[in-house]
Amino acid sequence: MNRRRLHPFSHVTFTLGFAISALLVATAALSFVYTPQDPLQMSIAGRLQGPSAANWLGTDQFGRDLLSRIMTGAVTSIAVGVIAVGIGMGIGVLLGMVSGYFGGWLDEGFMRLIDAVQGFPAILSALLITAVFKPGIVISMVAIGIAFMPVFARLSRGSFLELRAREFVLAARALGAGDGAVIFRHILPNTLSPLIVQATISFPVAILAEAALSYLGLGTQPPYPSWGLMLKDAQNFLSMNPWYAIFPGGAIAVTVLGLNLLGDGLRDLLDPRVRG
Amino acid sequence: MRRFILRRVAALAATLFFVSILVFVVIRVLPGDPALIIMGTEASPEAAARLREAMGLNRPLPVQYAEWIGGALRGDLGRSIQYDVPVGALILSRLPVTFPLTLMAALVMTLTAIPLGIFAATRHRRWGDYLTMILSQLGIAVPAFWAGLLLILLFSVRLGWVQAGGFDGWGQGVLPALKSLLLPAIALGLFQFAVLARTTRSAILEVLREEYVKTARAKGLGEPAVLVKHTFRNAMIPVVTVVGIQLGQLMAGSIILESVFYLPGLGRLALGAISARDLPVVQGVVLFVASMIVMINVAVDILYAFLDPRIRYE
Numbered sequence: 025m026n027r028r029r030l031h032p033f034s035h036v037t038f039t040l041g042f043a044i045s046a047l048l049v050a051t052a053a054l055s056f057v058y059t060p061q062d063p064l065q066m067s068i069a070g071r072l073q074g075p076s077a078a079n080w081l082g083t084d085q086f087g088r089d090l091l092s093r094i095m096t097g098a099v100t101s102i103a104v105g106v107i108a109v110g111i112g113m114g115i116g117v118l119l120g121m122v123s124g125y126f127g128g129w130l131d132e133g134f135m136r137l138i139d140a141v142q143g144f145p146a147i148l149s150a151l152l153i154t155a156v157f158k159p160g161i162v163i164s165m166v167a168i169g170i171a172f173m174p175v176f177a178r179l180s181r182g183s184f185l186e187l188r189a190r191e192f193v194l195a196a197r198a199l200g201a202g203d204g205a206v207i208f209r210h211i212l213p214n215t216l217s218p219l220i221v222q223a224t225i226s227f228p229v230a231i232l233a234e235a236a237l238s239y240l241g242l243g244t245q246p247p248y249p250s251w252g253l254m255l256k257d258a259q260n261f262l263s264m265n266p267w268y269a270i271f272p273g274g275a276i277a278v279t280v281l282g283l284n285l286l287g288d289g290l291r292d293l294l295d296p297r298v299r300g
Numbered sequence: 301m302r303r304f305i306l307r308r309v310a311a312l313a314a315t316l317f318f319v320s321i322l323v324f325v326v327i328r329v330l331p332g333d334p335a336l337i338i339m340g341t342e343a344s345p346e347a348a349a350r351l352r353e354a355m356g357l358n359r360p361l362p363v364q365y366a367e368w369i370g371g372a373l374r375g376d377l378g379r380s381i382q383y384d385v386p387v388g389a390l391i392l393s394r395l396p397v398t399f400p401l402t403l404m405a406a407l408v409m410t411l412t413a414i415p416l417g418i419f420a421a422t423r424h425r426r427w428g429d430y431l432t433m434i435l436s437q438l439g440i441a442v443p444a445f446w447a448g449l450l451l452i453l454l455f456s457v458r459l460g461w462v463q464a465g466g467f468d469g470w471g472q473g474v475l476p477a478l479k480s481l482l483l484p485a486i487a488l489g490l491f492q493f494a495v496l497a498r499t500t501r502s503a504i505l506e507v508l509r510e511e512y513v514k515t516a517r518a519k520g521l522g523e524p525a526v527l528v529k530h531t532f533r534n535a536m537i538p539v540v541t542v543v544g545i546q547l548g549q550l551m552a553g554s555i556i557l558e559s560v561f562y563l564p565g566l567g568r569l570a571l572g573a574i575s576a577r578d579l580p581v582v583q584g585v586v587l588f589v590a591s592m593i594v595m596i597n598v599a600v601d602i603l604y605a606f607l608d609p610r611i612r613y614e
Contacts, residue, residue, distance in 0.1 A: 140319045140590075151574065273443065
C-alpha cells in the first residue's frame with residue numbers, strides 16, 4: 025500500500041462524496057439567506073412551467089419556483105437526517121452498552137426487544153404513530169430513528185462485550201472505578217469509531233426514508249417544502265410537467281449518492297482492515 | 301441442530317411478544333383515549349362513552365392487552381370501524397397484491413444482483429468490477445418510489461405501453477395481473493439490487509482467497525469449474541442471509557410502491573385506515589407486517605445454520 029492512498033483527499037470516493045455533501049450543506053445554508061425566488065410565492069399564470077431563464081428548474085402546480093423549493097427542501101432533509109440518526113444512535117447505544125456490559129437476563133431481554141424493533145422499518149413505525157398522532161416532521165424523525173436503533177444497539181453491544189474483559193478495564197475496576205466510570209470513561213470512547221462510521225452510513229438512509237414518508241403523507245406537511253412531498257404532488261401532473269417529478273427526485277438521488285460515497289470513503293480511511 | 305432451532309423459536313416467541321406490546325402501547329396507551337381519536341374531538345361525550353364501552357377501553361390495560369392478543373392468536377384482530385368487517389378478512393383480501401409484489405421484486409432483485417455480483421468478482425479491480433460498483437452506488441441512491449414515478453413517466457405517459465397503475469385482481473387472468481405488478485416490482489427490486497450485488501461480490505472474492513480454491517487451481521482445474529464447484533456454494537451463505545433480510549425490506553417497500561401504482565395492497569389499506577381513523581385496521585396491519593418481518597429474520601437465521609454448520613456450535 026502506498027502513502028498516497030492514505031491521504032483523505034487523494035481518495036476518489038471520499039473526495040467526490042465530500043464535495044457533493046459540502047454542496048448539499050452549502051445549498052441548505054444558502055437557502056436561509058438567499059433563494060432565486062420566494063419558495064412560497066404563488067403565480068397562477070406561471071403554473072407547471074418547464075425549465076426557463078426565470079425559473080431554472082420550472083414551477084409547480086401553484087407556480088412556485090422549483091429550484092427555490094428544492095433548496096429549502098435540503099434543510100428539511102438534513103434536519104430529519106441528523107435528528108433521526110441522533111435518536112437511533114442515542115437510544116441504540118444506551119441499550120447496547122447496558123446489554124453488553126451487564127450481560128445475563130438483562131442482555132437477553134434487551135436483545136429480544138431489539139429483535140422486535142427490527143420488525144418495524146421506518147414506514148411501519150410511521151404508519152403506527154400517525155394512526156394516533158398528527159403526521160409531521162417530528163413523527164418522521166422518531167419513526168426513522170426507531171428503525172435505526174437496532175443496528176446501533178448491536179454495534180455497541182458487540183464492542184462492550186469485547187472490551188469489558190480487557191486488561192485496561194479490569195485495571196480501572198481494580199483501582200476502584202464504578203460501573204458508570206468504567207462504561208463512560210473507559211469503554212465508550214473506545215467504541216466510537218465504528219459508531220461514527222455507522223452514523224455516516226445511516227444518514228443517507230434517513231434522507232431516503234424521510235422522502236418516502238413525506239411522499240406517503242406521513243412525514244413533513246405542506247407548506248413546508250420536502251423533496252418527498254414535492255414528488256407526491258408531481259405525480260398528479262406527470263403528463264403536464266414531467267420536470268416537476270424529475271428534479272426533486274434527482275436532488276434526493278444526488279444527495280444520497282454523495283453521502284454514501286462520503287460514508288464509504290470514511291470507512292476506508294478509519295478502518296484499515298477493509299483497505300488494500 | 302434441533303436444540304438450535306428450539307432456542308431460536310423460543311426467542312421468536314419472546315420477540316413476537318415485544319412486537320405486540322409495542323403495537324399495543326402506541327395504539328392504546330400513548331394516545332390516552334383511542335375513542336376520541338376514532339370519533340374526533342368534536343364527538344359528544346355520550347357517544348365517546350358508548351364507543352369506549354364497546355371497545356372495552358374502560359377495563360384495565362393488562363386485561364385489554366390479554367383480550368386483544370388472545371383474539372389475535374386465534375386470528376381475530378377485531379372489526380374494522382370503516383368497513384364493519386373483521387380486520388383479519390380485510391388483511392387476507394389484500395395479501396394477493398402485497399405478497400406477489402414482494403416476491404416478484406425479490407425475483408427481479410436476485411436475478412440482477414447475483415449475476416452482477418459474480419461478474420464483478422471475476423473481474424476484480426478491472427472495468428467490469430468498477431462499472432458494477434458504480435451501478436450499485438446509483439441503485440442505492442435512487443429512491444424506489446421515484447424509480448416507480450420515472451417508470452410510469454416513461455412506459456405509461458410517454459410510450460403508452462402500460463396503464464399508470466391500478467390492479468383488476470387475479471380474477472381477470474394471471475397475465476394481466478402480473479403485468480400490473482411488473483413495473484412496481486421492477487422499481488422495487490431493481491433498485492434494491494445494490495446491497496445484494498455487493499454482498500455477492502465480496503462473498504465470492506472472500507472464498508476465492510481460500511486455501512482450498514488455491515488447491516483446486518493448483519491441481520489444474522479450469523476457472524469455471526473452480527467457480528461452480530468450489531466457490532458458489534460457500535459464497536452463497538452470506539448471499540442467502542442478505543436475500544432474507546432484504547425480503548423484509550421489500551415487504552416494507554411494497555407498502556410505498558402500492559401508493560405509487562395505486563395497488564390495493566396492505567399498505568394502501570393501512571394508509572386508508574389512517575385517514576379514516578380506523579384504529580383496529582392500522583393495529584392489525586402493523587402487527588401482521590412486523591410479525592412477518594420478525595419471522596422472516598428468524599427463518600433466515602435457521603437457514604443460515606443449515607447452510608453453515610459452524611453457526612450451530614456457537
